[in-house]
Amino acid sequence: MKTILYLHAGAEMYGADKILLELTTGLDKKKFQPVVVLPAEGILKDKLEQAGITVCVIPYPILRRKYFNPHGVINYISNYKEQTNEIISYLKKNNIKVDLIHVNTLAVLEGIRLKKKLNVPLYWHVHEIITHPQIVNKFLCWCVNRYADQVIAVSGPVKKHLVKYGVNSNKIKVIHNGIDSNIFSPSVNSDYLYKEWNVSKNAVKVGMIGRVNGWKGQNDFLDALVPLLSEFDNLYLFIVGSAFQGQEWRVKDLKKKINSLPNHNRIIFSEFRKDNYAVEHFFDILVLPSTSPDPLPTVVLESMGCGRAIIGYEHGGITEMIKDGYNGKLVTPGDKVALRKAVKTCLSHNEYVKLGKNSRIRLVNQYSLKKFIGNFMKVYSEH
Known part of the structure; x- marks a missing residue:
């Protein structure tokens, strides 16, 4: 049996968090611990424990913007060494002999030191396409190329980005994320949301789900789609998501903007929820307006599982997930007028119903949870 040490950047329940949970709980426990x-x-910690996974909290530093200054660099280096020593102490204390390290994000560099100290292979699972600041992107790609024994990219565009910035393509395998199509399904009951959000039963619902940050595109979503509220009396818009700790001002600004808009009574904002499977089922159309390339957005897979049409900007992993005209529509990144037209076309002709049915078919055939976990077990077995 191989013991795999997983390191991650947080304990929430967004895309990469969900993927880590699915992977660790889905492994064959006769072969992998x-x-x-x-x-x-x-x-995330609570759900891992409920699933019987060994989990420990050690506050190692995560590469965030707060460290991008001289004082921050000093703090990062000091905490980095101290907390990696804590991880080693935890492993020794609990007699855990690690065979392989799996780092689940570019924001965690602790795997580099642990690889050396434990003398085991390092697998780097890359969920990001970092476009700025470029100095950080180049540094992280150098780290991945220098220290990773195996790189797992969540999509072809992620691999292409890594290779462009110096990572050896022979080190990289593409393994698309997968989701449980029994949980994210057309048979989900989301009717309770009509009452919770005071939405009429004849409403057409268009929404987005994502971290409230500088690139997920909440402003593009509003700028593009609010004019449609005047054209469709039964249209409601939804934004679901929270900000990183310390960036709560982003949510405050977003709420202020929503309240200043016409027809804002039909714009629903909700911070992060635990029932995304119901929210995604509740929407008729999911919009992904990320202004930077989203590597392989889990929310798109989940909405596909629920049988929903997807409309988004044509860059990043969505270009592999959505066949334009088959299960969604893709438009030029940043073109809010084109985004509006794509949504309007779907609404005007009820096209979203057909696209949604095709989404479900595509999800089941290409992005199953069984295929995702099987691919990882195969890769783990190679070392």
């Missing part, structure tokens, strides 16, 4: 070390308490 997952041990997860997280930097903070949170819902």
